[in-house]
Amino acid sequence: MIFLSRTLPLVVAFAFGMLGVVIYYIPHGNAQSLEREMALWVRIVFAFSYLLGLYSLLNLHWQRIRQRVAGWAYSLIAILSFAVMMVFVVYNDGLGPFAAQAEAGGYKWLFDNIHVPCASTMFSILAFFIASAAYRTFRARTPEAALLLIAAVIVMLGRVPIGRELADFFPLATDWLLNVPNLAAKRGILLGVSLGAIATSLRIIFGIERSYLGGGAE
Amino acid sequence: MRAKNWLSALVLAWPLASAAENAEQGIDPLLIDPGIGTLLAQPEPPIEVQAFDTPNDDGGSITLTWPRDPQISENALYQIAVADSPKGPFRVVAEVAATGNLMSEAPALFGHGADLKNHHYVNVEEFARAGGKTPLEDGKTYYFHIDVRSAGGAIRGKVIVNAESRGNFFNNSKVNNLVLCLVFSGLIMGYIGIARRRELKIRRIAGLEALDEALGRATEMGKPVLFIHGLRGMDAISTIAAVNILGRVARRTAEYDTALRVVAPDPVVMSVSQETVKASYVEAGRPDAFNPDHVFVASTEQFSYAAAVEGIMVRDRPAAHIMMGYFYAESLLLAETGATTGAIQIAGTDAFTQLPFFITTCDYTLLGEELYAASAYLSGEPRMLGSLKGQDAGKAILLAILVLGSLLVTSEWWPQLTHLFTPA
Amino acid sequence: MHKLLAIDRRIIFALVFISVAGPLLAGISLPITPTNEVKAAYAQFEKLDAGDIVLVSFAYGASTAPEMLPMSRAMLRHVFRRDLKVVAICLWPEAPGLAQQVLEEMAAEFDLEYGVDYAFMGYKPGTFSVILNMGQDFRSAFPQDQWGTDTGDLGLTRGLRSLRDFDLVLDLAAGDSIEFWWIPYGQEKYGFPFVAGCTAVMAPDLYPFLDSGQLGGLLGGLAGAAEYETLIDNRGSASMGMSAQSMAHLVIAVFVVIGNIAYFVARRTSSEQRS
Numbered sequence: 001m002i003f004l005s006r007t008l009p010l011v012v013a014f015a016f017g018m019l020g021v022v023i024y025y026i027p028h029g030n031a032q033s034l035e036r037e038m039a040l041w042v043r044i045v046f047a048f049s050y051l052l053g054l055y056s057l058l059n060l061h062w063q064r065i066r067q068r069v070a071g072w073a074y075s076l077i078a079i080l081s082f083a084v085m086m087v088f089v090v091y092n093d094g095l096g097p098f099a100a101q102a103e104a105g106g107y108k109w110l111f112d113n114i115h116v117p118c119a120s121t122m123f124s125i126l127a128f129f130i131a132s133a134a135y136r137t138f139r140a141r142t143p144e145a146a147l148l149l150i151a152a153v154i155v156m157l158g159r160v161p162i163g164r165e166l167a168d169f170f171p172l173a174t175d176w177l178l179n180v181p182n183l184a185a186k187r188g189i190l191l192g193v194s195l196g197a198i199a200t201s202l203r204i205i206f207g208i209e210r211s212y213l214g215g216g217a218e
Numbered sequence: 219m220r221a222k223n224w225l226s227a228l229v230l231a232w233p234l235a236s237a238a239e240n241a242e243q244g245i246d247p248l249l250i251d252p253g254i255g256t257l258l259a260q261p262e263p264p265i266e267v268q269a270f271d272t273p274n275d276d277g278g279s280i281t282l283t284w285p286r287d288p289q290i291s292e293n294a295l296y297q298i299a300v301a302d303s304p305k306g307p308f309r310v311v312a313e314v315a316a317t318g319n320l321m322s323e324a325p326a327l328f329g330h331g332a333d334l335k336n337h338h339y340v341n342v343e344e345f346a347r348a349g350g351k352t353p354l355e356d357g358k359t360y361y362f363h364i365d366v367r368s369a370g371g372a373i374r375g376k377v378i379v380n381a382e383s384r385g386n387f388f389n390n391s392k393v394n395n396l397v398l399c400l401v402f403s404g405l406i407m408g409y410i411g412i413a414r415r416r417e418l419k420i421r422r423i424a425g426l427e428a429l430d431e432a433l434g435r436a437t438e439m440g441k442p443v444l445f446i447h448g449l450r451g452m453d454a455i456s457t458i459a460a461v462n463i464l465g466r467v468a469r470r471t472a473e474y475d476t477a478l479r480v481v482a483p484d485p486v487v488m489s490v491s492q493e494t495v496k497a498s499y500v501e502a503g504r505p506d507a508f509n510p511d512h513v514f515v516a517s518t519e520q521f522s523y524a525a526a527v528e529g530i531m532v533r534d535r536p537a538a539h540i541m542m543g544y545f546y547a548e549s550l551l552l553a554e555t556g557a558t559t560g561a562i563q564i565a566g567t568d569a570f571t572q573l574p575f576f577i578t579t580c581d582y583t584l585l586g587e588e589l590y591a592a593s594a595y596l597s598g599e600p601r602m603l604g605s606l607k608g609q610d611a612g613k614a615i616l617l618a619i620l621v622l623g624s625l626l627v628t629s630e631w632w633p634q635l636t637h638l639f640t641p642a
Numbered sequence: 643m644h645k646l647l648a649i650d651r652r653i654i655f656a657l658v659f660i661s662v663a664g665p666l667l668a669g670i671s672l673p674i675t676p677t678n679e680v681k682a683a684y685a686q687f688e689k690l691d692a693g694d695i696v697l698v699s700f701a702y703g704a705s706t707a708p709e710m711l712p713m714s715r716a717m718l719r720h721v722f723r724r725d726l727k728v729v730a731i732c733l734w735p736e737a738p739g740l741a742q743q744v745l746e747e748m749a750a751e752f753d754l755e756y757g758v759d760y761a762f763m764g765y766k767p768g769t770f771s772v773i774l775n776m777g778q779d780f781r782s783a784f785p786q787d788q789w790g791t792d793t794g795d796l797g798l799t800r801g802l803r804s805l806r807d808f809d810l811v812l813d814l815a816a817g818d819s820i821e822f823w824w825i826p827y828g829q830e831k832y833g834f835p836f837v838a839g840c841t842a843v844m845a846p847d848l849y850p851f852l853d854s855g856q857l858g859g860l861l862g863g864l865a866g867a868a869e870y871e872t873l874i875d876n877r878g879s880a881s882m883g884m885s886a887q888s889m890a891h892l893v894i895a896v897f898v899v900i901g902n903i904a905y906f907v908a909r910r911t912s913s914e915q916r917s
Contacts, residue, residue: 025392028385029276036778043768053485056515064512071533100790109741119704122521126547127890129554130656135654135897137578139905147855153895159865162888183849186570193568193618196590197455199406199609206560208601520706547843571847
């Protein structure tokens with residue numbers, strides 16, 4: 001069992017990690033074909049992972065309903081919504097589950113008229129939360145915080161037409177803030193993050209980092 | 219036009235048939251008649267033509283280069299004709315403007331040099347037959363000549379060159395990338411070796427120190443800890459780092475006998491998290507306390523995920539929210555809702571644009587690479603700490619290169635050195 | 643002042659709602675000036691010749707549709723106006739419905755013929771691996787279009803072998819597809835001209851790629867879409883939305899200023915009371 005749960009995954013991580021690195025430098029058709037095959041495997045695994053997610057989601061909500069935990073009615077709605085969508089997907093506007101997806105039908109109607117507005121509403125809540133968070137937390141407690149605060153106000157106004165109406169300074173200053181300090185900070189973070197990614201990748205490839213297999217680094 | 223051609227025929231005793239006339243007469247425009255007429259005043263086709271397999275590719279391409287003619291009219295065109303036999307028939311497969319396709323425009327193929335702007339190049343990937351164009355076959359010899367076409371007509375190139383294409387085993391334009399990769403890897407592996415022999419110290423990371431405080435508080439309050447994964451899958455380093463932190467958190471919650479809930483937006487992340495939490499509970503001697511249903515996928519869709527997690531925050535009122543991984547616009551929704559519940563919040567992300575939201579709404583935030591360092595920091599394991607030191611040494615080299623590069627570019631001194639770091 | 647600092651969140655929410663709804667209902671219109679990154683994106687399409695093929699990747703979901711749909715419309719309108727061909731793919735499971743909606747609108751507006759002027763290949767799971775697949779063999783990644791027709795049977799897609807056959811790639815994204823999928827696994831490997839449209843919050847993250855030339859142009863959020871609408875001289879929903887967005891930004895800026903004034907006054911008052 002140790003072989004299957006530890007040794008084999010480590011060997012697979014090493015082999016495919018090294019293969020990924022080496023293929024990057026080899027343009028030959030055979031290497032590229034191997035990369036294509038590997039990409040195909042990833043896609044197949046990815047598709048199967050949806051089944052895993054589906055099971056987890058349905059199981060979670062089923063347990064909530066079964067145990068009548070607080071808010072179990074929402075879980076019931078989640079399962080019912082899934083069932084209704086599934087029925088329309090299988091029906092596929094009369095074409096059946098094995099035909100290509102129909103251009104119209106109940107699934108599309110539900111998607112356009114229920115899912116899109118619900119999801120858009122969730123996103124739009126962000127505007128309210130940003131306003132509230134900005135009011136409560138954007139405080140010029142230190143000179144650095146004051147600097148950030150001024151920059152934030154300038155960018156907020158400079159990115160919309162009203163900024164230009166107020167003064168030409170806003171779009172010009174916004175452009176400068178985004179292209180100079182923002183870019184410099186982003187590059188700094190990118191460099192650090194990239195090196196961190198290289199170090200983490202090496203730790204994984206050489207089996208030093210094993211906690212992603214479960215059970216800490218050792 | 220016809221009179222001029224007649225004159226040329228008299229002078230050169232050379233059969234005439236310009237491409238323009240071919241077109242007028244409905245002849246296949248791809249087919250170049252072996253004898254194309256010319257005028258004495260017209261530009262000459264290039265003589266110093268070179269053909270070779272295109273470097274750094276997977277085959278199916280041949281590159282032709284020839285010197286730039288400073289006398290040539292701007293409106294003239296070079297026509298590249300190909301055949302699979304030196305006798306032809308040759309058919310035009312590419313056209314290059316008299317001022318275009320300079321070798322200096324393709325540093326990935328030809329590198330950098332002052333003379334490159336005095337040469338043209340073209341990559342030929344197709345062979346033309348009567349029925350149409352087909353890709354070049356690797357290992358087969360193809361023959362080329364370059365004609366010049368201008369207002370006065372077309373002149374066939376006298377030089378026929380040949381080459382065969384093949385797939386290459388190394389991309390030379392990535393040498394600098396490989397060198398940097400080897401240097402950084404060497405540094406990291408070297409420091410891992412050093413760490414085995416002597417103790418290394420790293421600076422304190424407040425966000426990670428606070429983890430114990432948060433878990434202790436949850437234990438005192440008898441409330442669960444909520445671990446929230448970012449939106450990216452297991453292919454992201456930030457997710458792997460988050461799983462590493464989860465392993466440590468799970469071990470502590472198992473030891474303290476505190477409930478742990480883990481939400482993931484991705485089934486694979488969920489599965490890995492389940493294994494990690496299970497192993498941590500086993501290590502802590504509490505396998506009975508592990509419940510796989512406490513590690514679950516809340517939703518694979520961004521805002522459904524945010525809504526589901528917010529629901530858990532509001533209904534279950536966990537004592538601590540630990541948000542680790544790569545987040546997008548949902549970061550503020552989660553952190554702001556979490557802040558209203560009064561829970562202690564620790565976030566860690568390498569998502570640059572979301573950092574301000576976490577900093578303003580969370581008690582502690584792990585910034586960028588601090589997230590990656592977390593695993594090494596929490597484990598205190600020498601080899602992991604060694605990799606962190608190697609990372610820092612790599613960063614020092616990058617900083618030195620940045621400063622040097624900025625100085626060189628600004629002063630325009632020794633441009634060849636800056637080209638060493640130019641990506642392909 | 644302490645009361646002002648501890649203001650009920652619902653009051654803030656109400657003011658934000660009014661600032662957004664007011665200008666939309668009043669139909670206020672403001673002049674829009676395109677920024678350099680949007681002009682660069684526009685120029686990339688202007689460089690193409692009629693008949694060139696553009697690969698459009700839809701990688702956004704329903705939640706970001708209000709922000710992403712206007713830019714999708716504006717850019718595709720420009721594409722079809724220039725007689726370019728479009729092959730559309732989806733790399734997000736939610737995207738097909740939204741992509742279909744835009745393509746149908748464009749087909750009606752420009753009288754497009756399916757399979758000749760545009761093709762819709764639908765969704766394929768696998769994120770970056772789909773791009774790797776397309777780079778090697780387009781047909782193996784998308785053997786059929788969204789409606790089950792073989793890729794080889796559509797005039798537009800028949801001759802497509804790999805990503806190299808596209809004259810430009812446009813990614814419309816609300817997630818990590820620009821930075822983590824298309825640039826490392828597509829643009830960096832195959833070197834095609836690459837333009838992107840994303841949500842406003844993502845845009846600052848992508849500026850380094852504009853500078854490095856890996857990204858030929860960028861539209862960020864509704865503002866980017868409104869600027870593009872200005873460039874193509876077709877004011878649509880994004881331009882209309884800019885008045886609401888302007889007002890919302892102004893309200894938030896005012897909140898920040900008021901919050902800070904209240905904070906400083908309260909701090910001074912408490913320090914005076916202590917002394």
